[in-house]
Amino acid sequence: MHEAFDDLYNLDRACQVQLMAMASHRKLRIIDPQDVAGMFPTMLEKGKEEGEQHFRALRRMLWRAEPDLI
Amino acid sequence: MTKSAVAAAENVHLMDAYEKAYRALDPAAQVRLDLVVAHRWAARWGWNEGVVNHLTALVPGDDDRFYAVPYGVHWSELKACDLLVVRLDGEVVEGEGEIELTSLMIHGAMHRDLKQARVILHTHQPNITALTCLEDQTVEICSQHALRFPGRIAYLNSYGLATEASIGDLIARRFRIATSCLWPIMALPSVGRPCMRLSMICTTSTAPARCS
Numbered sequence: 001m002h003e004a005f006d007d008l009y010n011l012d013r014a015c016q017v018q019l020m021a022m023a024s025h026r027k028l029r030i031i032d033p034q035d036v037a038g039m040f041p042t043m044l045e046k047g048k049e050e051g052e053q054h055f056r057a058l059r060r061m062l063w064r065a066e067p068d069l070i
Numbered sequence: 071m072t073k074s075a076v077a078a079a080e081n082v083h084l085m086d087a088y089e090k091a092y093r094a095l096d097p098a099a100q101v102r103l104d105l106v107v108a109h110r111w112a113a114r115w116g117w118n119e120g121v122v123n124h125l126t127a128l129v130p131g132d133d134d135r136f137y138a139v140p141y142g143v144h145w146s147e148l149k150a151c152d153l154l155v156v157r158l159d160g161e162v163v164e165g166e167g168e169i170e171l172t173s174l175m176i177h178g179a180m181h182r183d184l185k186q187a188r189v190i191l192h193t194h195q196p197n198i199t200a201l202t203c204l205e206d207q208t209v210e211i212c213s214q215h216a217l218r219f220p221g222r223i224a225y226l227n228s229y230g231l232a233t234e235a236s237i238g239d240l241i242a243r244r245f246r247i248a249t250s251c252l253w254p255i256m257a258l259p260s261v262g263r264p265c266m267r268l269s270m271i272c273t274t275s276t277a278p279a280r281c282s
């Protein structure tokens with residue numbers, strides 16, 4: 001769940017940021033595919049770790065604020 | 071210790087307490103709790119569409135049954151004990167209530183065909199939906215967020231209602247080559263109303279794979 005939920009969060013942000021940038025009617029600066037390929041494995045690995053911490057924090061905050069969830 | 075150091079220590083203690091309480095739960099209770107956390111946060115962020123679209127997870131150690139929200143329960147009010155246990159054929163084997171038809175058509179087919187995906191999240195987020203309303207729906211790799219997704223997004227340009235089993239089959243097929251799926255669908259109301267365009271995104275916890 002941690003990984004999937006955090007992926008969904010990041011995809012939402014990616015779309016939000018892209019739409020905001022597109023609204024400027026200026027040309028998008030696409031990241032060079034070679035650079036993307038170089039960063040992708042790190043992004044995935046780091047993303048997993050971040051996703052775990054992110055979801056843990058979400059669970060803790062919600063459990064505290066809405067203890068009826070069980 | 072300074073006041074801020076005391077506060078920080080207390081916070082860490084509190085963080086540990088919640089983590090310990092979570093780890094003390096059995097695997098099934100953990101999955102139920104995580105599903106509720108996902109539903110309630112998604113509702114806070116406006117990712118839901120009324121009482122439809124669904125977040126589901128396979129029961130731990132079981133490839134033939136999944137947890138689903140009972141039809142009519144709002145994501146923000148869902149409790150772990152409310153979750154239904156549903157067989158892939160749609161029979162509710164635990165819990166009170168019914169599974170909504172599109173949930174069964176989409177999630178039933180996906181849980182049947184994609185065993186590596188223990189979790190399937192299907193939401194209608196405005197930011198993603200807006201992008202799928204465009205002729206060119208490409209998620210451009212132009213931000214740090216997007217760097218997670220090159221080659222992981224499948225675009226499904228078929229239109230149809232998710233009330234038919236064929237739609238679930240189609241998505242499941244497409245999902246075999248991607249971990250995330252942007253799915254624009256055309257919902258055609260039966261009579262006398264203009265066509266509505268809807269979209270959905272599903273994401274699973276499958277291992278990353280390249281999209282053709």
